[in-house]
Amino acid sequence: MNWSQVSLASVCDKPQYGAIAKGSHQQIGPRFVRQTDIVLGRIDWSTVPYCDLSPSDFNKYSLRRGDLLISRLGNGVGNAAIVQNANDAVFAGYLVRFRTLASKADPDFVGYQLQSDAWRQHVVGFRSGAAQPTLNAQQMGEFKFLLPPLHEQAAIAATLGALDDKIESNRRVISIASDLLDAIADRSSQDLEGAPLSELTYNSRSVVDPSRIGDELVDHFSLPAFDSAVWPERTPASAIMSNKLVVDRPSILISRLNPRFNRTWWVVPEGSVIALASTEFSCLSAETRPELAALWLAVRDRYFRGELTHRVTGTSGSHQRIRPDDLLSIEVPNTRQLSDAVKQRVLDLLDLIHIRRREIVRLTALRDGLLPELLSGRVRVLETPRAVRGVVT
Template sequence: MSEWTRTTLDQLVKLRRGHDLPTTSRNPGNVPVIGAAGPSGFHDTAIAKAPGVVVGRAGASMGHATYCAEDFWPLNTSLYVTDFMGNDPRFVYHLLGEIDFSGYNSGAAQPMLNRNYITRIPISLPEPDEQHAIAAVLGALDDKIAVNECIAATADELALTLALDERWEKRIRLGEIAALSRVQQVPQEMSDDLVDHYSLPAFDDRKAPDRCSPLSIKSGKFVIDSPAVLLSKLNPDIPRVWDVAPEGSVPSLASTEFLVLVPGLGVSTHDLWSVVAQRRFLGELASKVTGTSKSHQRVRPAEVMETEVVDPRQFGEVGGQIRSLAQSTLAARRESKTLATLRDTLLPQLMSGRLRVKDAEKIVEDHV
C-alpha cells in the first residue's frame, strides 16, 4: 500500500449529470444510450467521447458503473466522467463500481446521487502504471467473457436458423413434446447455504443464474432438478427462452414468471429450445397475452402448451448439429460464469491494494 495515495473522489475524476433523451426523440442509429443501469437503446448522435464511464444517479441502480468503449449518449439518470485527470479509464470504472454510494443518497422519494455531495468520498489511488496493470488483469477476464458471449450468441443464432419454421413442414402442439413442471419450493424454508436462482434479471444480464442464499429470495420458486427449458410468460414479445442444465452442486430454483418445460421422450432440451425460441412461436404467444399494462402482460400456461411449434423429432442429422451448437453455448457460458466469479473475487483485493498485480496475473493466466 506504500505506492497508493489516500485522496478523495474529486482527485480521481470530474463528473457531470447526463442529458435527457426520451425514446420519442431518438433517431435510428448505433450510438449507445447509457442510463443508470447501463445500455438503454441507441441514437444517431453522441455527446460524450469514448472511453467513457457512467455511474447510475437515480433509482435502484444508483451507483451502478458502466464502461463504454465507443462514443455515447449519457442519460440524465446518470453521472458521466468528463475528465479522467490522467487516471486509467478502465481502472476508474472498476474503482467507481467498488464504492458504496448508499451513504450519499440525497433523494427523498427515490434514491438519488448528487455529484456535489460525493466529491469528498475517500479513496486510495495508485500511480498510473499500477492502474494500467490492474486494468489489464481485469480486462483479460472481461475480454475472455466477451469472446465467450460472442461464441454463445453465434451458436444460438445458427441453431435457430437450422430449426427455422420455413425449413420444416410438420408442426404440433407444444404439449405433445413437452410437459410443465410445477413443483415449488419456499426458499426461506431451505437449509441449503446457496442456491442457483434463475430469474428474469439474471437472464437479461448474462444468461447465468445468480448463486445466492435462499434467505435472500422472498417468494416461492419452481424447482429445477433436471435439464429444462425456461420460457417467460411475462411479456412474451420479449424473447426470453433459456436452455438450462442445473449443475447439481447446489439446488436450482426458477422464478414463477417462467414456465418450466420438460422435454418428452426422444426430445432433448436443446431441440425443444430451438423450436420454442423461434420468432413465429413467440409472436403467436404475444397475440394471446392478458393484462392491460405493458409490464403485466402474461400468457396463460394452457394456451402456451396448445400453441404449435415445429416438431423437432423430424430433424434427423440436423438435430445432432443443433445439440452440438447448444453444447458449445452451455460450455461458453459456464466458463464465463467461472471467470466472472474469479474477476469479482480479485476485484476488491486489487482495487484496495491487498493483492499485488503479479500475483493476480498468475491466477488469471491459469484460467485464460
C-alpha cells in the first residue's frame, strides 16, 4: 500500500486566522461564518449572519470551495467543516482556515480526516485540563494521518460524499415538510374555534422502571436524543436511570423542561423494541393517526408555543418546567374540526419526515462505519461502491 504519513501543515498552505467583525442579521455585507455555524462537518448556512467589511478585508478573508475551517476555542474546539459553497462569505476570528495544496491533497479527503476519531484524539491531547479549551494553528497543523495517492483520495472522498449528499438531501426534505406543516398550522389557527388542549388529547402517564427490563434493548426518547438527531437512542434498558414513560402507540412528545427551546416530537414506536421516553416530556395521544396528525397542528400553534414559556415554574433559567395540567389547559385551535383530507395531508407530511429521519440514521451509521476503514486503507475504495450505491439510490 503506497500510502505515506503526513501532517496537516505539510499538505496545506500557511494557515490563516479569521476576521474580527460583528455579525448582523441585516444584509450589510458578506456572509460571516462563525464556529457555531459548523454542524456535522458542514456549514449550516441557515444560521450564518452578515458583517460589514472593507473590500481589502473581504479579499483577505473570503472563502472558496475546498477551504477547511477549524474552530480554535471553547467547547466546540476542533470542530471542522469543509466549504462546499462559498456563498460570498468570509470567516470569523475563532476559526482557522487551511487550504490544501492541489499537488498533494484532495480537500474533501482531508476534510474527512478532520471528522475522524484520530483527529478528535489529537484535539483532546491539547485541550485536556484547560479551563477554556484552545487549539492554535500550529497544534492543528501537527495532526498526522495516512495519505494515499491523489486519485485514491478523490475516490474515497467521493464514496463518503455520496452518503453525505443523500443525508443532506433528506435534511432538506425534512426542513421543507416542517415549514409546510407550520404554514398549515398558522392557517388553521385563523379558521378554527379555540379549545383547551385537554379536549383534543389525553396525556399518557404510564411509567416503568428500566432496571426491571434488564439488558433488553429499548428505544430511549430523551432530550439529548432529540437535540442530536430527533431520533431515539437504542440502548440496554439497564443503562437508563430513573423511571421513564412507556410509549406504546404513535404519540406526540412535548418537552416540559425549558420550553423556550421548543421540542415537539412526532413519535412512531418501531414495535420490535420497547419505547421509553423521559418524564421531562408530556406524551400526548389520540384515538386515530389522522386525529394525532391534527393534534400536531394544534401544538405547533404560535399562541400555544408562547404560552408554554409563560407558564413555567422555577427560578433557574436552565431548569424551568411547565406542569402537565398547565400544559393541557392552554387553549389551542380545535383541529378536530378540520376535514379528513387536511388531516390526511398532515399525516402524510409527518410520516415523510419520520421516514427521512430513519434514513438519515441508517446512512449516518453506514458513513461512520466506512470512514475509519477507508481512511486507514483497511478497506480500499474499489470494494465499496456497490454497497454504497445500494443505499443512496
